[in-house]
Structure formats: structure tokens, C-alpha cells
Amino acid sequence: MLKLAARMGRAKPSAIMAVAEKAKKLKAEGRDIVSFSIGVPNFLPGEHVYAAVREALDKDSGQYGSNRGADALLDAYLKHLEEAGLTGYTRKNIATGIGAKHVLYNLAEALLDPGDIIAFSVPYWTTYVDIADIVGAQARLLPCPAEQNYKLTPAQLDAALPGTKVFLFNNPSNPTGMVYTKEEIAALADVLAKHPDVWIICDDIYNRMVFDGLGYHNFVNARPELRDRVIHVDSISKTYGMPGWRVGFIAAPEPVAQAMVTMNSNHITNIPEMVTAAAVAALTGPQDVPTQKNAEFQAKRDQVLAVMNAIPGVKCPRPQGAFYVFPDISCAFGKSHNGVAIGNDVDFCNALLQAKGVACVPGSAFGEPKGLRISYTCPTAQLADGLQRFAEFFAELA
Numbered sequence: 224m225l226k227l228a229a230r231m232g233r234a235k236p237s238a239i240m241a242v243a244e245k246a247k248k249l250k251a252e253g254r255d256i257v258s259f260s261i262g263v264p265n266f267l268p269g270e271h272v273y274a275a276v277r278e279a280l281d282k283d284s285g286q287y288g289s290n291r292g293a294d295a296l297l298d299a300y301l302k303h304l305e306e307a308g309l310t311g312y313t314r315k316n317i318a319t320g321i322g323a324k325h326v327l328y329n330l331a332e333a334l335l336d337p338g339d340i341i342a343f344s345v346p347y348w349t350t351y352v353d354i355a356d357i358v359g360a361q362a363r364l365l366p367c368p369a370e371q372n373y374k375l376t377p378a379q380l381d382a383a384l385p386g387t388k389v390f391l392f393n394n395p396s397n398p399t400g401m402v403y404t405k406e407e408i409a410a411l412a413d414v415l416a417k418h419p420d421v422w423i424i425c426d427d428i429y430n431r432m433v434f435d436g437l438g439y440h441n442f443v444n445a446r447p448e449l450r451d452r453v454i455h456v457d458s459i460s461k462t463y464g465m466p467g468w469r470v471g472f473i474a475a476p477e478p479v480a481q482a483m484v485t486m487n488s489n490h491i492t493n494i495p496e497m498v499t500a501a502a503v504a505a506l507t508g509p510q511d512v513p514t515q516k517n518a519e520f521q522a523k524r525d526q527v528l529a530v531m532n533a534i535p536g537v538k539c540p541r542p543q544g545a546f547y548v549f550p551d552i553s554c555a556f557g558k559s560h561n562g563v564a565i566g567n568d569v570d571f572c573n574a575l576l577q578a579k580g581v582a583c584v585p586g587s588a589f590g591e592p593k594g595l596r597i598s599y600t601c602p603t604a605q606l607a608d609g610l611q612r613f614a615e616f617f618a619e620l621a
């Protein structure tokens with residue numbers, strides 16, 4: 224029997240996709256399903272994006288493009304960075320890829336040798352563990368339970384960094400929606416400054432999706448000397464409602480950006496011209512769609528939280544960004560629903576889907592089996608319906 228490479232034994236298909244598939248199957252069987260599972264923004268970009276693509280189509284060069292990204296795209300991203308207060312970067316600091324996921328994968332390849340340690344907090348975005356596994360790195364998991372608002376403390380970070388090659392930070396967070404305040408970022412940045420041998424990847428793809436006037440803050444602004452080892456990761460997927468267009472970015476020290484360019488030259492060659500035009504238009508054109516969506520998501524966050532807070536026993540830190548809520552539902556463990564025993568988060572999500580047609584992702588997919596993730600981007604009426612069913616399910620537990 225011919226064998227696949229050893230790394231494929233470590234590669235796992237996405238747990239989130241598995242839930243989404245189950246929900247899709249039930250829907251196809253005629254069940255009335257409300258899906259809170261996939262982290263998709265559920266809106267389309269403004270008309271100017273489509274107009275830019277039509278124009279690009281008419282001017283198609285038909286040629287290979289730049290491995291780094293077209294100049295127009297690099298400049299558009301530089302402007303986007305400046306709007307977030309990140310100045311002083313040039314085209315040489317930027318590289319692009321097929322979405323943030325591709326960029327993160329390439330970064331893992333570029334920065335981590337087998338056995339190297341990559342540290343990140345739990346709950347984490349599922350792909351972090353999978354990418355670490357594929358490249359043979361060791362994940363150092365830093366537990367951040369609901370009791371500490373799912374946030375990493377400076378002391379925890381300080382203890383975790385010796386021996387760590389890469390610290391991966393995600394703010395705002397998927398799956399919790401938590402956002403670090405300016406003071407919290409400054410305190411973590413002070414710790415990072417004490418550990419000069421650690422690369423810092425900031426997966427900030429939800430940086431435009433912040434609520435309550437909290438603002439987006441980052442390590443480089445807090446401690447400018449960190450710029451030499453901070454890598455910002457960004458994407459048009461969530462902010463602009465363009466997950467299928469597949470454009471991601473890094474802003475990084477030049478050698479890291481150059482490493483991405485080298486990888487691209489061997490993997491993807493370039494981002495297609497039409498997609499480049501769409502991304503440039505999204506980044507530089509009118510920002511009313513993302514602005515309006517952010518306000519809408521904040522209202523939906525309130526809608527979800529109101530329901531979670533009204534369920535006795537459920538603990539739910541208040542998210543301030545992205546479009547996720549991550550309640551701790553462990554009070555349900557040991558109970559049953561219509562005779563179906565609920566021993567853990569997976570049982571809970573399966574029973575909820577079967578009984579009420581509501582699909583959520585079990586927290587164990589994100590390393591935190593006491594919780595589950597609700598992605599709340601579906602239409603408001605559907606959200607209300609799904610939340611009501613969720614509350615009913617809890618009320619029916621015995």
C-alpha cells in the first residue's frame with residue numbers, strides 16, 4: 224500500500240465544517256434549521272466593488288502578476304493600515320495571499336521548524352492547531368476560561384514565552400468575540416518587549432469589527448520597538464463580506480514579507496487581476512457597507528447576550544467585536560433533554576440540532592469544551608427564532 228506523507232496523518236478536516244455539513248443535510252431532508260455555525264459575514268460588498276471587477280475584466284492583461292501583489296493592492300493595504308494608526312510601512316513590508324488562512328499557513332512554514340513552539344490562548348481559532356500540527360510545530364496552549372473573560376493575562380504570557388518561537392495573538396477573537404482594551408494591549412506589549420526572541424503574529428482580521436467605541440489597539444502602537452518582530456495578518460473576508468474572494472495580507476519586517484513572496488512564487492504565483500481589482504475597490508472605496516454592518520452586528524450581539532444572560536447557569540462574557548458569542552454552557556452537563564443525556568458540549572450541540580434545529584459549534588473544536596460558539600450573522604428574525612429555540616431547549620433540560 225502506497226503511503227501518504229506523515230504530515231497528512233496529522234492534518235484534520237475542519238470541525239466547524241463538519242457541523243455545517245450536518246446542518247445542511249438536515250435542511251436538505253426538509254428540517255427547519257437555523258445555523259449559527261459557520262463564521263461567515265452574510266452580506267455582500269458595495270456595488271463599487273462589482274463595478275471595479277467589470278472594469279478590470281475589460282482591461283484584462285491575461286498575464287501572470289506580481290508574487291507580492293499588484294502595486295495598487297499593496298498601496299490600498301498600506302492606506303488601510305494607516306487608517307488603523309499603523310504608519311511607516313512600505314510596499315516591502317507587505318505581502319498578499321489567498322486569504323488570511325493561506326497567509327497564516329505560509330507564516331507557519333516560514334517561521335517554524337519541526338518541534339518549535341507556537342503559543343496561543345484557548346479558546347483558539349481551530350485552524351491554528353491544525354496548521355501547527357501540519358508543519359510539525361508544538362502548540363503551547365494558554366487556557367483563558369470564561370472566568371478570565373477568555374483573555375490572556377500579562378502574567379500568563381510572561382510565563383509562556385521562554386522557549387516559544389512564535390506567539391500567535393488574535394484580536395478581536397474568533398471564537399469568543401472578545402476585544403483587548405488599549406490598557407490590556409499595552410500590558411501585554413510590555414511583556415513581549417521583555418522576550419526579544421519571540422516572533423509575534425497578530426491575526427487582526429476582525430480589526431474593523433469592534434463595538435462600544437472601544438477601538439482597535441495593537442502592540443506596535445503600544446511599543447514601537449516591537450515592529451521588528453510583529454507580523455500583522457489581515458483579510459477582506461469578514462470586514463467587506465468577501466470570504467469567497469480570497470485575499471489576505473501581512474504587514475511585517477521585510478525578511479518575513481520577502482519569505483511570503485518566495486512562497487507565493489512557488490505556490491500561487493499571484494492573486495488574479497479581477498480579484499485584485501475587487502480588493503482594491505473594497506479597501507479604498509466607500510466604507511458605508513462595513514460601517515453599517517458593524518452597527519448591525521453590535522445590535523445582534525446585544526440580542527444574543529440578552530438571551531444568554533437570561534438563562535440560569537449560563538456564563539457569557541460580553542464580546543465587543545467580530546460576530547461571535549461564546550457562552551459557557553457547562554451547567555447543562557449531566558442533564559438530559561427528552562431523555563437524551565448531555566454529558567458534554569458535543570452531546571449538547573447534537574441534541575440541540577436534533578431537537579430544535581439550531582446548529583452551533585461545540586467549544587471543544589476551539590479547545591474549550593465548556594462552551595459553544597454562536598455565529599450571529601443570520602438575518603435578525605432568524606436570529607430571534609434560533610435564540611428562542613435555544614432558550615426553550617435549556618428550559619426543557621431535566
Ligand SMILES: Cc1ncc(COP(=O)(O)O)c(C=O)c1O
Nearest residue numbers: 262322323324348397458460471
Ligand atoms: C481568526 C481568523 N483568522 C483567519 C481566518 C481566515 O480568514 P480568510 O477567509 O481570510 O482566510 C478566519 C476565518 O474564519 C478567522 O476567524
